[in-house]
Ligand SMILES: Cc1cc2nc3c(=O)[nH]c(=O)nc-3n(C[C@H](O)[C@H](O)[C@H](O)COP(=O)(O)OP(=O)(O)OC[C@H]3O[C@@H](n4cnc5c(N)ncnc54)[C@H](O)[C@@H]3O)c2cc1C
């Protein structure tokens with residue numbers, strides 16, 4: 001079973017976000033970058049499949065030089081190959097990113113492609129289904145469990161207040177949700193072993209893509225700004241529980257009009 | 260034909276609340292662009308939504324009545340949505356930001372070679388183009404994006420747009436035929452939890468519990484209040500990770516993003532990843548014994564006190580208030 005895992009690198013969720021002078025992007029200097037949390041579930045699942053039935057786990061990332069670090073981390077956890085497609089992913093829209101990933105994946109043997117259900121930060125949740133469409137493969141989104149059968153796969157998909165069990169043919173594209181597994185940390189041995197694995201680098205030109213296909217944005221940021229400071233509301237002392245309860249009731253009834 | 264096409268979802272022959280919100284958002288865009296608002300729906304019940312759709316301002320409802328479309332399937336619904344778009348040639352397509360809407364929009368867009376603005380909280384028609392507002396980086400920044408291409412597609416965050424009745428008569432039902440195909444991925448079972456709990460995705464009121472509850476059994480404090488007030492039960496990640504409650508209750512960056520009318524955070528500290536999921540709620544109440552807890556920075560009404568003392572009284576008061584109606 002060969003898997004490809006698409007990995008995006010995002011600012012640490014604790015980061016303070018500043019807007020760059022162009023007014024369109026975030027200021028990257030001083031930011032700490034991490035592997036997007038949902039991609040960790042995607043990677044872990046692929047590594048577990050490899051441990052069970054062999055094959056390769058190829059991690060792919062499209063982005064600037066800094067994403068090599070994210071790929072190294074994935075190798076240290078157990079990925080066996082890494083492909084870095086160099087480019088300014090921040091200037092591409094989701095369809096552009098999906099086109100780059102599709103072109104890279106077509107050159108790699110695979111049975112399953114894993115992604116995160118959402119890249120934390122920009123929170124689009126778009127690349128996965130777009131990639132599946134470009135590869136003309138079935139996909140299952142927001143997956144909390146998978147079981148592999150003979151040429152098929154059963155996946156559990158989380159929806160509002162329920163869970164769907166979906167059966168699909170292979171190859172297929174899976175978008176990982178929290179709950180799919182508990183991602184491991186890299187071991188020292190893994191970190192050392194990863195240093196010996198070369199990261200294959202490619203340009204988008206190598207993949208036969210034009211800049212317009214990737215950066216000819218169909219969705220373009222026209223402004224990025226900080227939200228207005230929320231003025232903290234009223235804060236009351238709750239040492240008299242009855243008075244506190246009464247004030248909450250008043251607020252919900254009179255101001256939220258919800259009682 | 261042209262216009263603003265809204266792909267709707269229904270349950271038991273009625274439009275889902277999120278779809279009503281999207282129709283209202285679509286009507287405003289249609290007014291701004293001088294185009295028609297067109298509703299669309301799939302499955303055997305689709306035509307029965309004509310009244311609902313009309314009352315929200317749609318003159319027409321396009322219907323693909325294939326019974327196989329009664330249940331969502333990415334591939335089958337993508338194919339049917341493509342047919343609708345070929346038929347209507349809309350300049351804008353809006354979908355609810357539900358599980359299915361957010362699954363369908365990107366697949367559809369990739370097939371058409373266009374982009375999607377996802378999970379938007381505001382929409383505008385500016386000089387012949389769709390502009391959408393969307394919170395990014397856990398609400399630490401707000402992006403305005405312009406969507407090029409025809410159609411321009413957007414999914415709308417649940418509860419971000421008000422429902423605005425337009426008082427129109429039933430929409431005219433137009434059937435659109437399509438070529439049914441065999442999807443490769445199919446739903447073989449849907450597991451619905453036995454207790455018919457209200458889900459946080461659509462609830463108007465959410466009562467959320469955090470580690471301040473001390474142990475799993477104390478989620479009863481949250482459930483009792485939620486039940487009395489007619490709201491859904493939310494949770495912080497710390498409680499989910501501790502195994503006190505199922506993940507589908509989790510609010511935040513790695514849970515659900517919600518924007519109910521009222522959000523009551525109980526024993527939740529207000530970590531940035533939690534705020535990411537609820538700071539766009541319209542009225543935020545926080546109960547926490549630590550006066551310095553970050554949740555108070557965004558609470559409209561903050562109560563510094565002990566949840567174990569306040570919650571039972573609050574639940575009783577809510578019951579009394581409800582009885583008076
Ligand atoms: C990548 C990443 C993603 C994350 N995603 C999420 C997410 O989606 N959602 C999320 O919630 N968190 C998320 N977190 C975790 C987040 O950082 C916090 O750890 C978590 O939200 C804390 O949960 P809590 O508020 O319940 O617990 P705590 O921070 O421990 O807060 C408990 C609060 O209860 C109060 N309290 C205690 N006793 C009482 C009492 N008797 N009466 C009243 N108040 C009392 C305390 O004063 C305290 O403020 C994420 C973290 C990371 C790193």
Ligand SMILES: Nc1ncnc2c1ncn2[C@@H]1O[C@H](COP(=O)(O)O)[C@@H](O)[C@H]1O
Pocket residue numbers: 006007008009036038039042060061062063089094097101114115116117118119120122123124125126127128
């Ligand atoms: N630049 C990228 N390189 C590799 N994978 C990506 C990239 N951007 C997004 N992805 C994948 O697509 C998923 C969804 O991202 P998004 O659609 O941006 O929310 C992520 O969790 C990743 O698995």
